[in-house]
Amino acid sequence: MTDDLRGHRLALSRRSLLRAGGALAVGAGALGGAGALGSLLSAATAPRGVATEELRIGYLPITDAAPLLVAHGDGLYEQRRLLVGRPVLFRSWASLMEAFLTRQVDLIHLLMPSAIQLRHVVGADVRVVSWNHTGGGAITVAPHVTEVAQLAGTQVAIPGWWSIHNMLLQRVLRAHGLTPVVRRAPSRAEGTVELVVMGPADMIPALATGSISAFTVADPFNAGAVARGVGRLHMLLDEVWRDHACCVTVLHADLAESRPDTAQALVDAGVAAQLGIRADRSAAAALLSGRGYLPQPPKAVEVAMTGTADDPDGGPPRPRIDFHPYPFPSFTSELVRQMRQTVVDGEAGFLDGLDPSSVHADLVDDRFVRTAIARHGGPAALGLPASLTRHERLI
Incomplete structure (x- = not known):
């Protein structure tokens, strides 16, 4: 590819990303303005420097990234003769996606709704190759909030418009007679709640100062707010959609095709x-903290990785976060349907032309994870049904 053509494609990617507006961004402050975006693009398009096959992984410092980080920390990439540099930490979804689109990194974990948007709004040729985890997200409220109705007339923070957190939070709000609004002052009398996008690292301070009444995000930020005494865990998002996938493993389609x-x-x-991780969650938590992959307090990481919650169906306690790699087609289809019901600050018209049953085949390449599951003891070893099919359960 010539330099001119490469530059043209990068410019198109940037324009597509900006056209997507707030639906992709985590807020203007997350990138520090246009100057920071330009700096990021410059870094991303610079030569990688060394003539190796080194692969780069990008991640946010949340437990959703645990499989990618543990694989690096335990030498599992090296065992498979892969040269993988230390995973690169990003502070916002916007900066992580920008780095991925401009090939600063080769593989990332990404919010599943955002993966759909990258494919159908930005036009990126990306592939979801596995799920990173299930569950792991929660709604955390200020200590004085004891019921959802008290959120009326306040601001609640979300990590991104196209996030499972935003989608399930809105489902909870509506179930309690509240209406989510965007760019509009919330009203207690009208029962409205203003949603604001905020970087995960900014949520705990915002809750502590009272600028927001609640937030929804991945752990260990929920556990961190509780540990600091500035928040109370209201509910796990797994209670809203059982065994939902939040983050998925995404790579460029050409890597999957040219280097299977x-x-x-x-x-x-x-x-x-x-x-x-499933075999020893405490050891995984210690690795994530001890190796510096997750910079939050070790106790918060431990709680997030090892904590359990009561099963609403009366079964044994369920893990706060679990790790099932298979990407169920039924989930992708239902996700598209739920996205259509979600209020966002940005382009949502692309959903109108999507057939929920066809999105999975276009976006997900499950041949690698099927082989991996078979090599590692079969579905039962990973807590999966033998048929690799399921029925989605939402409240």
């Missing part, structure tokens, strides 16, 4: 990491 052995090894390492 590499793609397979990456997925194998991720599935092996998930098995290891």
Whole structure:
């Protein structure tokens, strides 16, 4: 590819990203304005420097990234003859997606709704190759808030418009007679709640100062707010959509097609990491903290990784976060339907032309994870049904 053509494509990616507006961004402040975006693009388009096959992983410092981080920390990539640099930490979804689109990083974990948007709004040729986890998100409220109705007339923070957190929060608000609004002052009398996008690292301070009444995000930020005494865990999002996927593993389609052995090894390492986490969650938490992958207090990481919650169906306590790698087609279809019911500050018209039953085949490449599951003990070893099919359960 010539330099001119490469520059043209990068410019198109940037314009597409900006056209998507707030639906992709985590807020203007997350990137520090246009200057920061330009700096990021400059860094992303600079030569990688060394003539190796080194792969780069990008992540946000949340437990959703645990399989990718544990795979690196436990040497699972090296065992499969992959040269993978230390995963690169990003502070916002916007900066992570920008780096991925401009190929600063090769593989990321990403909010599943955002993966759909990258494919159908930005036009990025990306593939979801596995799920990173299920559950792991929550709604955390200010200590004085004891019921959802008290959120009327306040602001609540979300990590991104196209996030499972935003979607399920809105479902909870509506179930309690509240209406989510965007760019509009909330009204207690009218029962409205203003949603504001905020970087996860900014949520705990905002809750502590009272500028927001609640937030929904991945752990360990929920556990961190509770540990600091500035928040109370209201509910886990798994109570709203049982075993939902939040983050998925995403790579560029050309990597999967031109280097299938590499793609397979990456997925194998991720599935092996998930098995290891399920076998010893405390050890995984210690690795995530001890190796500096997650900069939050170790106690918050421990709670997030090992904590359990009562099963509303009366079964044994359920993990706060679990690790099931198979991307169920039924989930993707239902996700598209739920996205259509979600209020966002940005372009949502692309959903009108999507057939929920066809999105999965276009976006998800499950051949690698199927092979990885078979190599690592089969579905039962990973808590999956033998048929690799399921019925989605939402309240």
